[in-house]
Amino acid sequence: MNLLLNKSTVNKQSLVNVTGSKSETNRLLLLQALYPNIQLENISKSDDSDAMQMALLSKENTIDIHHAGTAMRFLTAYFSTQEGREVILTGSSRMQERPIKILVEALQQLGAEILYEKEEGFPPIRIKGKKITANKVTLKADVSSQYISALLLIAPKLENGLELTLEGEITSIPYIEMTLALLNEIGAETTFENNKILVKPIKESLPAKRITIESDWSSVSYFYSIVALSSVGTQITVSSYKQNSLQGDSVLQNIYKDFGVKTEFNSDNSITISKITMPTLQTVTHNLKNCPDIAQTIAVTCFGLGMSCNLTGLHTLKIKETDRLEALKTELSKLSAIISVTNDSLTIEQSNNPIIKSSIVTYQDHRMAMAFAPLALRIPIIINEAEVVSKSFPTFWKDLQTIGFQVEEMK
Known part of the structure; x- marks a missing residue:
């Protein structure tokens, strides 16, 4: 048109x-999938958030998120933690040209099992969900903040939480701070000092909580x-x-x-x-x-x-x-x-x-x-x-x- x-x-x-906000919505949708007692209001009506919601609800083995870059990054981390679930995460032709290697390698440092279906470093990717017990990972600080946020969002659900070290000058600090603030809002304990971020695991079930986006x-x-x-x-x-x-x-x-x-x-x-x-x-x-x-x-x-x-x-x-x-x-x-x-x-x-x-x-x-x-x-x-x-x-x-x-x- x-x-x-x-x-x-x-x-x-x-x-x-x-x-x-698409940024807040997609973070909170992932947290809601991990902690179903969270209720959300004013969810984004964007295609990206629709793709995120459908992917989280899907029972299919192959999940196509089309053009939704945020969903690709966040869901790569999410499905890595889903024990016993194997999915192929794919997207549009442009999405298959957008790099994901930095995030995949970070998740692999933690023990995640992720393979490339076509070209190394790019979607589509095959993810075999498993229990992740390692809790230390290092990333270059000037990468897309979505890689960093993807790791932080799953951190409270990891058995030992996460210690994330960022090397160099950090890009898009407000997006990282947004992720940490939303984690705090659901009850996770976090610290962000110098270039190190710590997220403690949430061991107890969370009480019901309503969040307006x-x-x-x-x-x-x-x-x-x-x-x-x-x-x-x-x-x-x-x-x-x-x-x-x-x-x-x-x-x-x-x-x-x-x-x-x-x-x-x-x-x-x-x-x-x-x-x-x-x-x-x-x-x-x-x-x-x-x-x-x-x-x-x-x-x-x-x-x-x-x-x-x-x-x-x-x-x-x-x-x-x-x-x-x-x-x-x-x-x-x-x-x-x-x-x-x-x-x-x-x-x-x-x-x-x-x-x-x-x-x-x-x-x-x-x-x-x-x-x-x-x-x-x-x-x-x-x-x-x-x-x-x-x-x-x-x-x-x-x-x-x-x-x-x-x-x-x-x-």
Whole structure:
């Protein structure tokens, strides 16, 4: 499905409900599978969380998680602990190009039994669940935080818990801290000092517990971009968010001050995002190593406002649904941006060139589709394979129409 977003204007005051955080949901779904007394509210409606839920409930020998990268990492760890169960974990063609060797080797250090069905280091993988008694493992600290979180999530269920040592500078600390906070919330004891994480085993059965999942900060980033590209006085209210959020992407509220955007927390757990002034900075510089998922949104915002930017800490974007750095370079260049990328950075130079109407290729990446959508406030824009947003935000296009965007399906 290709969508035409005609040049639009946002309603001065709008209200949007955003689904629960995919990051929190997928962690808690795994913990719920290990500890069934946990009850969850505001579960993410994303494809990734649907894939996670179906996989955890499946009795099949082969489980296909399609494009769900988080599910692939978390389920690799989960099925390694399921004594007597043997499964083949597979996914889409792109998923079979995404590396998993670092996590597999870490689990094998602990005694897990995992074999590759095709190419070494990549899915599909055959997992023979067994009782794991070893409790010490070492990982490079700059790997995807999902590898680290996958190990931490199963740690309380391991007979002797887990002692995880991270070597070097740690990437995406907020995601690790989120995992540890959720473990603490269900009753696990954890410590994170210097580069060592300890998780003690939970020996007793857990009491019943109800957990409400916060809405997704990555998803609200697109509404921050929309407000930034709108006129002063534009407001969008979005629910439901916490000031003491566990999500690293909540740094949006600080980053978007650079674009004249203010965030206000309301008593009903909603936030109001307001354009209060035009930006005065000519160049925006941020290290996004702790929140790489919002890089695409920030880059497009800067381009739409005619600002320069220098974004670093982006090395994990090369192994996402697509190589997001190269994808951004290709698509923004088509619009007339002067952009350069390295293995871990992106730079856009300020330019007076008019934005050229273009058709945006999404590369089966939900964040490419949603990050470019706000540019419809500047020019008509076509989003190819727009249905890809269902991976994390199924109601995205409907919500854009609600706030004033003109969205048409192309025949």
